[in-house]
Amino acid sequence: YGFDSQMDGKPAVTFMIYQVAGSNATEVNERIAAELEKMKEELPTGTEFITMMSSNDFLFASIYNVVETLIVAIILVILVVYFFLQDFKSTLIPSISIIVSLIGTFACLTAAGFTINILTLFALVLAIGTVVDDAIVVVEAVQAKFDAGYTSSYQATKDAMGDVTMAVISCTCVFMAVFVPVTFMGGTSGIFYTQFGVTMATSVGLSMICALTLCPALCAMMMRPSDGNKSAKSINGRVRAAYNASFNAVLGKYKKGVMFFIHHRWMVWAGLIASVILLGWLISNTKTGLVPQEDQGTIMANVAIAPGSTLEETGKVLDKVEDILKNTPEVEHYSRVAGYGFLAGQGTSYGMAIIRLKNWDERKGAEHVSDAVVARLNAQFAQIKEAQIFCFQPGMIPGYGLGNSIELNLQDRTGGDMSTFYGNAMQYIGALNQRPEVAMAYTSYAMNFPQISVDVDAAKCKRAGISPSTVLDVLGSYCGGAYVSNYNQFGKVYRVMSQASPEYRLDEQALNNMFVRNGTEMAPISQFVTLKRVLGPEVANRFNLFSCITVNVNPAPGYSTGEVQQAIEEVAAQMLPTGYGYEYGGMAREEANTGGSQTLFIYAVCILLIYLILACLYESFLVPWAVILSVPFGLMGSFLFAKLFGLENNIYLQTGVIMLIGLLAKTAILITEFAIERRRKGMGIVESAYSAAQARLRPILMTVLTMIFGMLPLMFASGAGANGNSSLGTGVVGGMAVGTLALLFVVPVFYIIFEYMQEKIRPPMEVETDMQVALEKQKSQTERDGLNNENK
Numbered sequence: 001y002g003f004d005s006q007m008d009g010k011p012a013v014t015f016m017i018y019q020v021a022g023s024n025a026t027e028v029n030e031r032i033a034a035e036l037e038k039m040k041e042e043l044p045t046g047t048e049f050i051t052m053m054s055s056n057d058f059l060f061a062s063i064y065n066v067v068e069t070l071i072v073a074i075i076l077v078i079l080v081v082y083f084f085l086q087d088f089k090s091t092l093i094p095s096i097s098i099i100v101s102l103i104g105t106f107a108c109l110t111a112a113g114f115t116i117n118i119l120t121l122f123a124l125v126l127a128i129g130t131v132v133d134d135a136i137v138v139v140e141a142v143q144a145k146f147d148a149g150y151t152s153s154y155q156a157t158k159d160a161m162g163d164v165t166m167a168v169i170s171c172t173c174v175f176m177a178v179f180v181p182v183t184f185m186g187g188t189s190g191i192f193y194t195q196f197g198v199t200m201a202t203s204v205g206l207s208m209i210c211a212l213t214l215c216p217a218l219c220a221m222m223m224r225p226s227d228g229n230k231s232a233k234s235i236n237g238r239v240r241a242a243y244n245a246s247f248n249a250v251l252g253k254y255k256k257g258v259m260f261f262i263h264h265r266w267m268v269w270a271g272l273i274a275s276v277i278l279l280g281w282l283i284s285n286t287k288t289g290l291v292p293q294e295d296q297g298t299i300m301a302n303v304a305i306a307p308g309s310t311l312e313e314t315g316k317v318l319d320k321v322e323d324i325l326k327n328t329p330e331v332e333h334y335s336r337v338a339g340y341g342f343l344a345g346q347g348t349s350y351g352m353a354i355i356r357l358k359n360w361d362e363r364k365g366a367e368h369v370s371d372a373v374v375a376r377l378n379a380q381f382a383q384i385k386e387a388q389i390f391c392f393q394p395g396m397i398p399g400y401g402l403g404n405s406i407e408l409n410l411q412d413r414t415g416g417d418m419s420t421f422y423g424n425a426m427q428y429i430g431a432l433n434q435r436p437e438v439a440m441a442y443t444s445y446a447m448n449f450p451q452i453s454v455d456v457d458a459a460k461c462k463r464a465g466i467s468p469s470t471v472l473d474v475l476g477s478y479c480g481g482a483y484v485s486n487y488n489q490f491g492k493v494y495r496v497m498s499q500a501s502p503e504y505r506l507d508e509q510a511l512n513n514m515f516v517r518n519g520t521e522m523a524p525i526s527q528f529v530t531l532k533r534v535l536g537p538e539v540a541n542r543f544n545l546f547s548c549i550t551v552n553v554n555p556a557p558g559y560s561t562g563e564v565q566q567a568i569e570e571v572a573a574q575m576l577p578t579g580y581g582y583e584y585g586g587m588a589r590e591e592a593n594t595g596g597s598q599t600l601f602i603y604a605v606c607i608l609l610i611y612l613i614l615a616c617l618y619e620s621f622l623v624p625w626a627v628i629l630s631v632p633f634g635l636m637g638s639f640l641f642a643k644l645f646g647l648e649n650n651i652y653l654q655t656g657v658i659m660l661i662g663l664l665a666k667t668a669i670l671i672t673e674f675a676i677e678r679r680r681k682g683m684g685i686v687e688s689a690y691s692a693a694q695a696r697l698r699p700i701l702m703t704v705l706t707m708i709f710g711m712l713p714l715m716f717a718s719g720a721g722a723n724g725n726s727s728l729g730t731g732v733v734g735g736m737a738v739g740t741l742a743l744l745f746v747v748p749v750f751y752i753i754f755e756y757m758q759e760k761i762r763p764p765m766e767v768e769t770d771m772q773v774a775l776e777k778q779k780s781q782t783e784r785d786g787l788n789n790e791n792k
Helices: 023-044 055-085 088-112 118-149 153-178 187-222 228-232 237-264 265-286 311-327 371-382 420-431 458-464 469-480 508-514 560-574 586-618 631-644 649-678 685-715 722-761 771-791
Strands: 004-009 298-305 331-341 346-355 386-391 406-412 438-442 449-456 482-489 492-498 513-516 521-524 527-534 541-543 546-553 581-587
Touching: 004 153, 004 311, 023 055, 055 088, 055 685, 055 722, 088 118, 088 187, 118 153, 118 187, 118 649, 118 685, 118 722, 153 187, 153 586, 153 649, 187 649, 237 265, 237 685, 237 722, 265 631, 265 722, 298 311, 298 331, 298 371, 311 331, 311 346, 311 371, 311 386, 346 492, 371 386, 386 438, 406 420, 406 482, 406 560, 406 586, 420 438, 420 546, 420 560, 458 469, 469 482, 469 513, 508 521, 508 527, 546 560, 560 581, 560 586, 581 586, 586 649, 631 649, 631 722, 649 685, 649 722, 685 722
Parallel strands: none
Antiparallel strands: 004 331, 298 346, 298 386, 331 346, 406 546, 406 581, 438 546, 449 527, 482 492, 513 521, 541 546
C-alpha cells in the first residue's frame, strides 16, 4: 500500500471531503453527518467514525459567541438609554425599536437570499448601537419639550417631530449611502463588504422608518410630563435630580469649551491638520493583513524525512510525533498518515498529522490557544533531528491554501536548468530566515531524490528498425504497468493490466528479461538503453508557464502578513538574479491584489457620497464641509486604538472604519441640522451654532455611548472568532470616542466658518423670527456675553 494511516494510535482510514463552489458549508456538513449516521449500522464491531475536522465546529462556536455578544450588547444599550432618560416607559420605546428593526432585518435578509452567518451577525451587533440612535433622538426631543413646559404628550411629540424629522432622515440617508460603494467591490473583500453592508443599511433604514412612525405613536401614548413635587421625593426622582445636576455641570463646561474654540478658530484648523498628518502616519505604520488568524480548534503537521526513505522509516518518525501529541493536554484526537504530506503530496518520505484540540471552553487562557500550542509543538518537534516537522493552522478562508502561511511561487523566467534554480532558491530561503518578520521559510521541493536515468540509444534503435518511443513504452509496461483490455465476469467489468512481477523488475539485470519486438524477432531492451543512478527532483512544477519552486513563509509572532510580504519583496530585490521572479498564491495573492489603494478609494467614495447628499439637503456646497472635516478626527482615533492594542489593518478594521465614516457624519449632522434650522428662522450664525451645540449634547452623548457600550463585548471578546471581533470592536470604539470628543467642539466652529462663507456668496432669505427662536437667541446671547466676561 502507498499509505499507512492511524488515529489515536489505532489503525484507521483517513479521507477528506471538500464542498463544491456555491454550496452551503452547514448544509454539506449536516448531510455528511446524516450519511455517516446511516453507515454506522453497517460497520464491523469495533469500528467507528470520528470527525477530525469540520468547518461547522468553528462556525457554530463563532456564531454562538456573536449571538452572546448580541444579547449583551442589547442589554448594555438599554441600560445606557435608561441611565440618560431615567424613565422606564421612555426606555421601553428605543428598546422596542431595536426589536422591530432586527426582526425586519432578518425578513429582508431572507428575501435577499442571505444566510445567517458570521458576517451578517457582525453587522447586527454593530447595528444594535445604531438602530437605537433615531429612536433616542425622537424620545430625547419629546423629553426636551416636557422639560420646556409642555403638558400635552400629543403636542410635545408633534412639535418634537417637527424639529428632528429632517435630522433623522438626513442622518439615515448619509449612513446608508456609506455602504453603497462597498457593494460594488470584487474579490473576497467584496463578498465580505456586500453582506455586511446590505445588513447594516437594511437595519438602519428600518430603524428610520420605525423612528418616524412607531416611535412618535409610542411617545404620545406612553410618555408623560413628570410631576415635580411627587417625583422629586421618590428614589427615581432623586437619582434623576442627581443626574440632571451632573449633566448641567458637564453642559456648563462644554459651553465654555465651545465658546473658547469659537474665539480661537485657528486651533480647530491646527487640530484638523495634526489629525490628518497623524492619520496618514498611523495608516502607513499600522501592520496590515487580510483577515486575522483565529483559533479554529484544529492544527496540521507536515512531516518530511530524507528523500528516498521508505514508508516504514516515515512511520517511525510519526511514532515520535505521536508520543509528543499524547502528552499534550490540549489535544483531544490526532490522526497520522505516512506516505502523504500536506505540502508535497504523495511520497514514501512524507507524512502528515491532523490534530483536533479540545473545546474552546476547556482551553481558556493565552497559554492554551492554538497559537501557543503550535509554538510549543514546533519546539518539541525540532528535537526530532531526522525529519523536518512543523505545525500550522488551517487557512481562514477555504479554497485559499491549506495553511495560514504565505505561499510564494519562485519563477525561473530564463529557462535555465533546475539545479541552478534550486541553488538560488535555497539562498533566497536562507536570506528570508534571517529576517525578524519570518518565523520559518521552507520548501518541499528537493533535488536529491534517488532516481535512475534511462538513456535510449537512438542510433541502435534506428538500425534495428524500431523507434525510441517503442522502447520506452515497453519499459514502462514492464515496470509501471499498462492498460490492456477489459473482461466481464459475474456481471462486473474488470480492467486487465500488464506488468512484470516485482522480482523481475528490481535491478538492472532485469532489462535482459524485458523484450521489444524487432521485426520478426524479440530483442532485450538492454541492447538499446543505458541506466544511470542520479539524484533529481521528484516533481517538476510550473506556475504561469515558468518553472516554479513553491516557498511557504510563516510570520513570526507579533508580525502581520503585510509586514512579511514587505520583507519578501525586499529580500527578493536583493537576492534574486536577473530573470527570476515570484508570484503570490493563496490568501497572500488576494491580499496583494486587494492592496490599500482600493480601500482608500472606497473611503474617498464614501465621503464623496456623504458630501453630495448633504449638499442637496442643505442646498449649499460649503456647509457640508462642516460635517466632512470632522470625520478625520474619528478615523485617526480608530487607527490610534488599533496601534495601541497591537491590531492589524485588516478587513475587519476596514469594515469598522467604513461604518465609522457614516456614524461620525451622522453625529455631526445632529448639530449642523439644528443650527441650519435656527439660522433659517432668523438666529445669528454664531448663536445658531452655539444653540445647536448645547441643545444636541445630550442626544449625541446618548447615541455615542450606546454605540460604544454596544461594541465593548466585541472589543474584549474571547474564544472562537475573538481576533476578528476585537479588530472590529476596537476600531469602532476608538473612532467613536476620539471622533465624538473632537466633533462636539469643531463642528460648531466649522459651521460658523462655512455658513459665513456661504452667505458671502448667497445672502440668506429673510424669515420671520418666531417667539421661541427669539427667546433662544436672547438666552444664547446672554450666555455668550457671560462667558466672554469670564474669559476676559
